Amino acid sequence: xxxxxxxxxxxxxxxxxxxxxxxxxxxxxxxxxxxxxxxxxxxxxxxxxxxxxxxxxxxxxxxxxxxxxxxxxxxxxxxxxxxxxxxxxxxxxxxxxxxxxxxxxxxxxxxxxxxxxxxxxxxxxxxxxxxxxxxxxxxxxxxxxxxxxxxxxxxxxxxxxxxxxxxxxxxxxxxxxxxxxxxxxxxxxxxxxxxxxxxxxxxxxxxxxxxxxxxxxxxxxxxxxxxxxxxxxxxxxxxxxxxxxxxxxxxxxxxxxxxxxxxxxxxxxxxxxxxxxxxxxxxxxxxxxxxxx
Amino acid sequence: xxxxxxxxxxxxxxxxxxxxxxxxxxxxxxxxxxxxxxxxxxxxxxxxxxxxxxxxxxxxxxxxxxxxxxxxxxxxxxxxxxxxxxxxxxxxxxxxxxxxxxxxxxxxxxxxxxxxxxxxxxxxxxxxxxxxxxxxxxxxxxxxxxxxxxxxxxxxxxxxxxxxxxxxxxxxxxxxxxxxxxxxxxxxxxxxxxxxxxxxxxxxxxxxxxxxxxxxxxxxxxxxxxxxxxxxxxxxxxxxxxxxxxxxxxxxxxxxxxxxxxxxxxxxxxxxxxxxxxxxxxxxxxxxxxxxxxxxxxxxxxxxxxxxxxxxxxxxxxxxxxxxxxxxxxxxxxxxxxxxxxxxxxxxxxxxxxxxxxxxxxxxxxxxxxxxxxxxxxxxxxxxxxxxxxxxxxxxxxxxxxxxxxxxxxxxxxxxxxxxxxxxxxxxxxxx
Numbered sequence: 001x002x003x004x005x006x007x008x009x010x011x012x013x014x015x016x017x018x019x020x021x022x023x024x025x026x027x028x029x030x031x032x033x034x035x036x037x038x039x040x041x042x043x044x045x046x047x048x049x050x051x052x053x054x055x056x057x058x059x060x061x062x063x064x065x066x067x068x069x070x071x072x073x074x075x076x077x078x079x080x081x082x083x084x085x086x087x088x089x090x091x092x093x094x095x096x097x098x099x100x101x102x103x104x105x106x107x108x109x110x111x112x113x114x115x116x117x118x119x120x121x122x123x124x125x126x127x128x129x130x131x132x133x134x135x136x137x138x139x140x141x142x143x144x145x146x147x148x149x150x151x152x153x154x155x156x157x158x159x160x161x162x163x164x165x166x167x168x169x170x171x172x173x174x175x176x177x178x179x180x181x182x183x184x185x186x187x188x189x190x191x192x193x194x195x196x197x198x199x200x201x202x203x204x205x206x207x208x209x210x211x212x213x214x215x216x217x218x219x220x221x222x223x224x225x226x227x228x229x230x231x232x233x234x235x236x237x238x239x240x241x242x243x244x245x246x247x248x249x250x251x252x253x254x255x256x257x258x259x260x261x262x263x264x265x266x267x268x269x270x271x272x273x274x275x276x277x278x279x280x281x282x283x284x285x286x287x288x289x290x291x292x293x
Numbered sequence: 294x295x296x297x298x299x300x301x302x303x304x305x306x307x308x309x310x311x312x313x314x315x316x317x318x319x320x321x322x323x324x325x326x327x328x329x330x331x332x333x334x335x336x337x338x339x340x341x342x343x344x345x346x347x348x349x350x351x352x353x354x355x356x357x358x359x360x361x362x363x364x365x366x367x368x369x370x371x372x373x374x375x376x377x378x379x380x381x382x383x384x385x386x387x388x389x390x391x392x393x394x395x396x397x398x399x400x401x402x403x404x405x406x407x408x409x410x411x412x413x414x415x416x417x418x419x420x421x422x423x424x425x426x427x428x429x430x431x432x433x434x435x436x437x438x439x440x441x442x443x444x445x446x447x448x449x450x451x452x453x454x455x456x457x458x459x460x461x462x463x464x465x466x467x468x469x470x471x472x473x474x475x476x477x478x479x480x481x482x483x484x485x486x487x488x489x490x491x492x493x494x495x496x497x498x499x500x501x502x503x504x505x506x507x508x509x510x511x512x513x514x515x516x517x518x519x520x521x522x523x524x525x526x527x528x529x530x531x532x533x534x535x536x537x538x539x540x541x542x543x544x545x546x547x548x549x550x551x552x553x554x555x556x557x558x559x560x561x562x563x564x565x566x567x568x569x570x571x572x573x574x575x576x577x578x579x580x581x582x583x584x585x586x587x588x589x590x591x592x593x594x595x596x597x598x599x600x601x602x603x604x605x606x607x608x609x610x611x612x613x614x615x616x617x618x619x620x621x622x623x624x625x626x627x628x629x630x631x632x633x634x635x636x637x638x639x640x641x642x643x644x645x646x647x648x649x650x651x652x653x654x655x656x657x658x659x660x661x662x663x664x665x666x667x668x669x670x671x672x673x674x675x676x677x678x679x680x681x682x683x684x685x686x687x688x689x690x691x692x693x694x695x696x697x698x699x700x701x702x703x704x705x706x707x708x709x710x711x712x713x714x715x716x717x718x719x720x721x722x723x724x725x
Binding site for chain 1: 316328353362365369370371374377378385436438444451462463466471474482492626705
């Protein structure tokens, strides 16, 4: 898509959130670096459901810190990268689009009918009207619903398949890149980790990642992350992890009970992950309901 | 439950690598997404049912992934990649177009196709154009671009007016073409909308709900917003509240059942009429509290209602939107804590009582008929002051639903969870 820096993956940052826009990069992050992120976009061909989502892939801030620190990825300031195209660039873009179009029509008109051709549309309208007439006959007292607008299709206008650009592979896209976190931080593009809690989260995340675990968002399970032994596509998570940012932090017994109870109810153990800033050490404790009685 | 799950079963599971299958509801969030069911080929109108989730294994085999595990994983990843790489292809016949105007953080629609436009945006007449035009908010444009039904242009001074070559082409160069990626970068963080807001918006829109801003757009009275009627604080009601308070305090002095201060056994010895309701009543030091004045949240507060949401089948009108079915507050899980009691009180103060009504209203029966002129007179005043007496029905349904409710959409790095906060109404449903 765009030139990469020694094989590193571009993370497009806007509003202090990192997105991955390339399908290959999503696959590489998953398979090679066991970083999953969260798909947040609408799948264009299945847009009325929330089970399967599409690009962009949003990364957890901890994942971004890890990937940049390990030299796997770099940060692109997406707000600053989109320049204003000149007239020539625009004309060029349009030319290219038309040329691609000129090759297309033979295929689209004969072999592959569009999703709804005029005849099908007509049939569908007829069916709709029939249905409405039936409904009206049945429940005359009801107020008639708003008539659906007739589709604004004229036979004069040539219709063809248009592809809305997903990624910015325009000639006027100049990636403004940052190789290290410090560079990005000084320019104000990225600020995580900012507080001691966030630093602790990043350290624990890195430690778990180095041990080969996959981490996912733990919001729905009452923790910071879910910890998976393998790719979440195929395996269940074993732990719900909560980061304790300091060894002297108070944990109330009621929290322990809540963690134990919640973990058991979801067939997981709760993992308390401690971070000691002085010793630069992580420690882990898991909580499980003992189940006596 | 534990014993049941550990007891041996006669049925052999199809997947030998899955000794622990997650069948519980709570594990539902985490079941495997079978991406093979949503490949690009499924789009041709063949598949009508929603895709289902598949099964997962417990863990990879300790020695290293088995051939079977590797095969299923590779297949799952492949299917996912394939589904992700589907282009946003659309017939120009159905393609809507808009021009993004960065100076207003709005987009004007140049070509509207489909019924989706019935519930988005607002019409406005600007000085540079002689007609009213439909303009869209950032989240609305972004959502349409993302689902592949709109091509968005960015207003540009570099477009030559005589660039038209093919008049029949529905796609004309009217600005800089914007990619979905560019829309994400440029339309969020402006016009009062953050990424979290957008994610909640898109989540609800994908389900088919009608979603609109709950606060009016600064500078645009054309954007109609439903306003919940605030409880009218009239002079009369203030006086009534004062009188009620006075009445209650007088009551508490004169009507104290002194016997009840004793042990119930002793009390019942002296006074035969002592029973549990009267005992419990005497324990209620502060019966209930309702703030007499509505103090709204600061306009900058994160806990203000951000979206009004209507169910897909409810009739809707752009100029006079009906009462929303849900009020939604959007919260970033990483930066915003749970609201304090004060903040919740302020939030609920501006919301109306929830539309949930008991199916049947049974009038309260007076248990004791007061005797004596004074007692009857007092009872009459009491009835006057507490005219909204509680109606009996299924108390628990009401207690659970609460008096008012608001939904908090909590977003953590792309994951959204919705929680309902209800204002309790225990004072209206005393158990005794």
